[in-house]
Amino acid sequence: MVSDHYTNALSNFRNLLTATIEPVERIAALPLDIYLWIQQDYTHSNQLSAENHRLKTENLLLKAQQQQMKKLQLEVERLNKLLGTASQFKSTEVQIASVIAYSQTPFAQYVILNKGSLDGISINQSVIDAKGLIGQITSITPTSCRAQLITDPEIQVPVRIQRTGQRGILNGIGHEQLSLLFIPSSSSIKIGDTLETSGLGEVFPEGRPAATISQIETMSGEPYYKISAEPIADLTRSQKVLILSRKSGVKHD
Amino acid sequence: MTEKVFSLHIHDIKWLFFLSYLFAIVIDNMMILSFDIQFMPYxxxxxxxxxxxxILYKSHLLSAFILGLAFDTALNTPLGSHSLIFLTTTFLMLRSRLRFKGYPLWQQSVIIGSYLLVFQIMSWFIFTPQLLGNAYYYYWLEPLVAIFIWPLLTLILNRLTHQTVFN
Known part of the structure; x- marks a missing residue:
């Protein structure tokens, strides 16, 4: 218990056990799959047409933004060269994965994804969706992996407030709620501020939106604020997610 | 006939024994992954x-340990933590199983409820679960639900055992 909690010594054994119970989990997730399949099957064609139209518009906007992003990236790299500093852009390999199932018990919050070690997935890779950070991969089987959500109490994410750059630690408290720790009561912070990953510890990539501040309490006599936050990503509604690793290139589903 | 039921051996019911565990694990995982029902006991x-x-000639502690490991894997909890709770509650059952067998069903249900309460209290200390809103009530409702489920489970498994042994 202690070894598994504080070290990764038993991670291979856990992966073996996860692979053993994977068929059970697949069967257990069947009712949800059938429900989603039926729901999808009965979606009205007008809704599909509207969604298609919306996605096409979104695609166009994203392509335009991507062009702008490439231009900015080149400009930043050029300025970095002039200043003689290292580039802040770290290329990442992206793998698109589908969510097989998710769990939101009081003990653990995680999602099961359909990519495993055969697809080159490894432990500690970050998982994001279109909006922000979802979590971190904690166990893998040959054909699937398990990502603990950022709302899981076991996960701590080093973050910074996007507006001020103030650093803190984002801690999961379950039920789609987070708390932001170690923000001094002298700091400038307000409700609605966006928290992004700071990249410290080099587990989570830098600059990914993670949460927004929802509540701030000043504790009398305490040096830090008591801050609640809500995740930006659709933790339990996303069907497609991206698994990040620090290499170049893009792999598709 | 009575003697055979009382001296139940695993080799008489091995398929029922393994399938009942498999079925129970699938249902427990279903409650977590598909239905998000939090007040169902395992x-x-x-x-x-x-x-x-x-099955009185076996201690079932190895089964408890392995099933605990399966739950640790499924719930992403530290390996051995569920095993510890499974072993403790099974040990409590072992200490009183001969008397337990002689009790009427309602009394058995109450005892099972108390074992489940021990299970929940141990889980509370080991995992410090995050219980917000209704989750708090659901968590402590599990022993009560177990009291109502036990007679049904006993009825089904007794009938299946009877059919397996005598057919």
Whole structure:
């Protein structure tokens, strides 16, 4: 218990056990799959047409933004060269994965994804969706992996407030709620501020939106604020997610 | 006939024994992954209690350990933590299983409820679960739900055992 909690010594054994119970989990997730399949099957064609139209518009906007992003990236790299500093852009390999199932018990919050070690997935890779950070991969089987959500109490994410750059630690408290720790009561912070990953510890990539501040309490006599936050990503509604690793290139589903 | 039921052996019911655990694990995982029902006690644990009180020549501690590991894997909790709780509650059952077997069903249900309460208290200290809103009530409702499920589970497994042994 202690070894598994504080070290990764038993991670291979856990992966073996996860692979053993994977068929059970697949069967257990069947009712949800059938429900989603039926729901999808009965979606009205007008809704599909509207969604298609919306996605096409979104695609166009994203392509335009991507062009702008490439231009900015080149400009930043050029300025970095002039200043003689290292580039802040770290290329990442992206793998698109589908969510097989998710769990939101009081003990653990995680999602099961359909990519495993055969697809080159490894432990500690970050998982994001279109909006922000979802979590971190904690166990893998040959054909699937398990990502603990950022709302899981076991996960701590080093973050910074996007507006001020103030650093803190984002801690999961379950039920789609987070708390932001170690923000001094002298700091400038307000409700609605966006928290992004700071990249410290080099587990989570830098600059990914993670949460927004929802509540701030000043504790009398305490040096830090008591801050609640809500995740930006659709933790339990996303069907497609991206698994990040620090290499170049893009792999598709 | 009575003698054969009382001296139940695993080799008489091996398929039922393994399939009942498999079915219980699938249902427990279904409650987590598909239905998000949080007030259901683990059927696997209830099934373990049932076999502990029926197959008397085995201690069932190895089964408890392995099932605990399966739950640690499924719930992403530290390996061995569920095993510890499964072992403790199974040990409590072992200490009183001969008396337990002689009790009327309602009394058995109350005892099972108390074992489940021990299970929840131990889980509370080991995992410090995050219980917000209704989750708090659901968590402490599990022993009560177990009291109502036990007679049904006993009825089904007793009938299946009877059919397996005598057919």
């Amino acid at each position: 059927l696997t644990l209830l099934t373990l209690f049932f076999w502990t009180s029926r």
